[in-house]
Amino acid sequence: MNRQVLLFISLLSLDSVFGQVSYSIPEEMAKGSLVGNIAQDLGLEIKRLISGKAKIYTRDSDEYIELNRERGVLLLKERIDREALCTETALCALHFQIILENPMEFYSVTVQITDINDNAPTFEKNEMKFKISESAITGAKFVLERAVDLDVGINDLQNYELKPTDHFVLKVHNNANGNKNVEMVLQKPLDREKQEHISLVLTAVDGGEPQMSGTMLIVITVLDVNDNTPVFTQSTYKTTVTENSPKGTVVATVTASDADQGSNSKITYSITNTLDNVRKVFEVNAETGEVSLVGHIDFERSRHFQINLLASDEGGLTDSCKLIIDVQDVNDNKPEINIMSKSNVISEDAKLNTVVTMINIEDKDSGENGKVQCFINENMPFTLKTTTINFYNLVTDSDLDRERASEYNITVTCSDEGVPSLSSSVTLTLQISDVNDNSPVFERSSYEAYIVENNTPGLSIFTVKARDADWNQNARVSYILEDSSVNGVPVSSYVSVSADSGVIHADVGYLVTKVVAVDVDSGQNAWLSYKLQKATDRALFEVGLQNGEIRTIRQVTDKDVVKQRLTVIVEDNGQPSRSATVIVNVAVADSFPEVLSEFTDFTHDKEYNDNLTFYLVLALAVVSFLFITCLVVIISVKIYRWRQSRILYHSNLPVIPYYPPRYSDTLGTGTLQHVYNYEVCRTTDSRKSDCKFGRAGSQNVLIMDPSSTGTMQRIQNEKSILDEPDSPIEVS
Numbered sequence: 001m002n003r004q005v006l007l008f009i010s011l012l013s014l015d016s017v018f019g020q021v022s023y024s025i026p027e028e029m030a031k032g033s034l035v036g037n038i039a040q041d042l043g044l045e046i047k048r049l050i051s052g053k054a055k056i057y058t059r060d061s062d063e064y065i066e067l068n069r070e071r072g073v074l075l076l077k078e079r080i081d082r083e084a085l086c087t088e089t090a091l092c093a094l095h096f097q098i099i100l101e102n103p104m105e106f107y108s109v110t111v112q113i114t115d116i117n118d119n120a121p122t123f124e125k126n127e128m129k130f131k132i133s134e135s136a137i138t139g140a141k142f143v144l145e146r147a148v149d150l151d152v153g154i155n156d157l158q159n160y161e162l163k164p165t166d167h168f169v170l171k172v173h174n175n176a177n178g179n180k181n182v183e184m185v186l187q188k189p190l191d192r193e194k195q196e197h198i199s200l201v202l203t204a205v206d207g208g209e210p211q212m213s214g215t216m217l218i219v220i221t222v223l224d225v226n227d228n229t230p231v232f233t234q235s236t237y238k239t240t241v242t243e244n245s246p247k248g249t250v251v252a253t254v255t256a257s258d259a260d261q262g263s264n265s266k267i268t269y270s271i272t273n274t275l276d277n278v279r280k281v282f283e284v285n286a287e288t289g290e291v292s293l294v295g296h297i298d299f300e301r302s303r304h305f306q307i308n309l310l311a312s313d314e315g316g317l318t319d320s321c322k323l324i325i326d327v328q329d330v331n332d333n334k335p336e337i338n339i340m341s342k343s344n345v346i347s348e349d350a351k352l353n354t355v356v357t358m359i360n361i362e363d364k365d366s367g368e369n370g371k372v373q374c375f376i377n378e379n380m381p382f383t384l385k386t387t388t389i390n391f392y393n394l395v396t397d398s399d400l401d402r403e404r405a406s407e408y409n410i411t412v413t414c415s416d417e418g419v420p421s422l423s424s425s426v427t428l429t430l431q432i433s434d435v436n437d438n439s440p441v442f443e444r445s446s447y448e449a450y451i452v453e454n455n456t457p458g459l460s461i462f463t464v465k466a467r468d469a470d471w472n473q474n475a476r477v478s479y480i481l482e483d484s485s486v487n488g489v490p491v492s493s494y495v496s497v498s499a500d501s502g503v504i505h506a507d508v509g510y511l512v513t514k515v516v517a518v519d520v521d522s523g524q525n526a527w528l529s530y531k532l533q534k535a536t537d538r539a540l541f542e543v544g545l546q547n548g549e550i551r552t553i554r555q556v557t558d559k560d561v562v563k564q565r566l567t568v569i570v571e572d573n574g575q576p577s578r579s580a581t582v583i584v585n586v587a588v589a590d591s592f593p594e595v596l597s598e599f600t601d602f603t604h605d606k607e608y609n610d611n612l613t614f615y616l617v618l619a620l621a622v623v624s625f626l627f628i629t630c631l632v633v634i635i636s637v638k639i640y641r642w643r644q645s646r647i648l649y650h651s652n653l654p655v656i657p658y659y660p661p662r663y664s665d666t667l668g669t670g671t672l673q674h675v676y677n678y679e680v681c682r683t684t685d686s687r688k689s690d691c692k693f694g695r696a697g698s699q700n701v702l703i704m705d706p707s708s709t710g711t712m713q714r715i716q717n718e719k720s721i722l723d724e725p726d727s728p729i730e731v732s
């Protein structure tokens with residue numbers, strides 16, 4: 001510190017000595033420092049000071065200055081702080097007097113204390129805090145606290161500085177009272193997201209030398225404003241999910257962030273799909289962004305999903321993103337076997353590779369899970385051939401034989417290649433239909449049988465039996481006698497075989513009678529054919545188409561109706577065809593009188609048939625007549641039988657020709673008269689029958705006529721073959 005001494009001496013008068021001296025010293029000088037050489041400055045000798053007992057006189061209580069008489073100087077008794085002594089007063093001085101005795105004198109002394117820059121500007125607080133919204137507009141003003149400097153003048157506060165200056169600048173206003181108001185002004189917008197806390201240093205400087213300064217920290221907290229939207233971390237998320245995943249499975253998590261703070265950054269997630277069913281299948285956790293399953297995922301229905309997600313903060317700002325979900329297949333579908341077309345029956349002579357069934361396979365899964373292989377059970381004469389993918393033909397691959405296997409249960413099994421594999425199967429039942437590929441086989445290759453001579457016609461000799469491995473019609477065996485002859489006579493004239501049963505009889509195909517018609521035309525117009533137009537029992541008789549022979553076609557039995565009426569029609573081959581009919585009444589009876597009665601009926605029937613109207617009128621009479629006739633017949637039969645049984649043994653004549661009474665005298669003559677009568681009778685059970693005729697005790701002998709056409713017996717009473725020379729029957 002420089003010491004400055006200012007010396008002012010003023011001599012007012014010599015005899016009453018008044019002197020005034022001024023010194024100027026800076027404040028804060030060390031104790032004992034020299035203030036001024038008073039002896040020299042007042043012109044007083046040291047002796048005088050001592051003799052005059054010079055001393056300082058002051059009204060102030062504090063004495064900063066002391067007088068050293070021996071040296072004649074003023075010394076600093078205490079350190080002087082100008083600011084304490086004078087506060088803000090610019091001029092600061094100590095005033096006192098030096099008093100002497102013998103003679104009394106006094107001198108005024110002024111010691112001016114000059115300011116030194118010993119005080120820095122200071123702020124009351126060392127920190128100021130502000131909370132400023134980031135939305136504060138530029139130009140906004142914020143009043144700062146002033147600093148204080150106790151020094152005066154140049155040493156007083158001169159200026160302020162604010163650092164850094166990127167957001168705020170300082171504005172200082174000089175007040176009328178000399179004080180300065182300090183403000184900081186926002187010159188660039190704040191952004192909390194960039195800098196939430198800003199620290200500034202306000203420095204106040206004085207003008208002293210050296211310059212002193214004081215600082216204050218300004219702490220600014222930038223308050224958030226919802227000026228940032230949420231932002232998803234990705235605009236498109238991708239993930240996969242396997243089908244059939246359980247509900248609650250977390251598929252993906254989407255994340256959005258918001259640079260704002262607090263509620264402005266609180267994000268809520270939501271799904272915005274509306275048209276599709278995404279919201280039935282997925283949900284998003286509003287807080288965490290976890291997307292999870294709430295529905296069932298079926299690969300076969302939907303292979304992809306696109307979820308549109310929205311993130312919104314509480315200020316209403318939003319962002320959106322897509323979540324693309326690929327569904328992964330799981331082998332959850334069995335192959336489906338569809339029968340497109342199938343035969344239930346296949347002929348046993350079907351060619352190889354005959355398609356039996358067409359099958360279509362479908363597996364809804366994809367990839368390996370949907371690849372299907374099919375096969376059938378083993379040891380089957382069939383194979384599966386694939387035509388195009390997923391189409392199979394079941395074809396025959398070896399020969400079929402109904403006689404070996406008439407039915408196949410073919411199980412088609414289809415499996416996919418998934419892990420684990422799923423399969424399904426279907427069983428097809430295929431019938432093998434018969435083909436007549438087996439000949440009948442006789443049980444034995446030769447049969448031997450004995451028969452007594454003069455056997456009764458129609459006697460059953462024995463039964464041959466042949467079997468056929470085929471089925472139904474194809475296995476139905478008919479027995480036919482082969483054409484062969486014994487001693488020039490066709491064997492068929494001796495025996496016959498029942499086509500159905502294989503029973504060999506000595507009788508069937510018995511010639512009942514023969515009808516002959518004549519046509520006077522010639523050629524085609526005279527080509528006649530005979531047909532059975534009506535018959536009581538069509539299964540019993542047949543008419544030879546060309547020859548008009550009426551023959552039995554099966555055994556006559558007890559069950560057959562006694563009275564058989566046949567209507568034979570004969571047609572020529574002309575254009576137009578002309579025809580004629582004839583009615584043949586056949587009585588099937590055990591005995592002759594029975595036949596007689598039957599023929600009585602026939603006669604009446606015939607009469608009435610001629611005139612239908614008349615018949616109707618007389619119907620009642622006929623019925624009555626028939627009744628009476630029957631009564632008569634029954635009685636006469638009874639009587640006749642009673643008489644016969646007493647005379648003859650019971651007759652079983654196979655066929656009893658009926659002769660009108662006028663021919664009864666032919667009995668025993670051995671010839672039959674040719675009569676114009678178509679009435680014929682036969683007995684039932686002709687196998688057991690013998691020919692018996694009226695005369696008591698006589699017995700008929702049947703003689704085979706070698707010239708006959710294969711029937712053992714025939715009785716002909718034919719209108720047109722009157723002149724046939726040989727009678728087939730001789731009655732002895």
Ligand SMILES: *[C@@H]1O[C@H](CO)[C@@H](O)[C@H](O)[C@H]1NC(C)=O
Nearest residue numbers: 405406407408409410427429
């Ligand atoms: C085929 O299956 C049916 C029904 O199960 C059965 O009745 C029949 O005997 C089977 N046929 C063969 C040849 O196995």
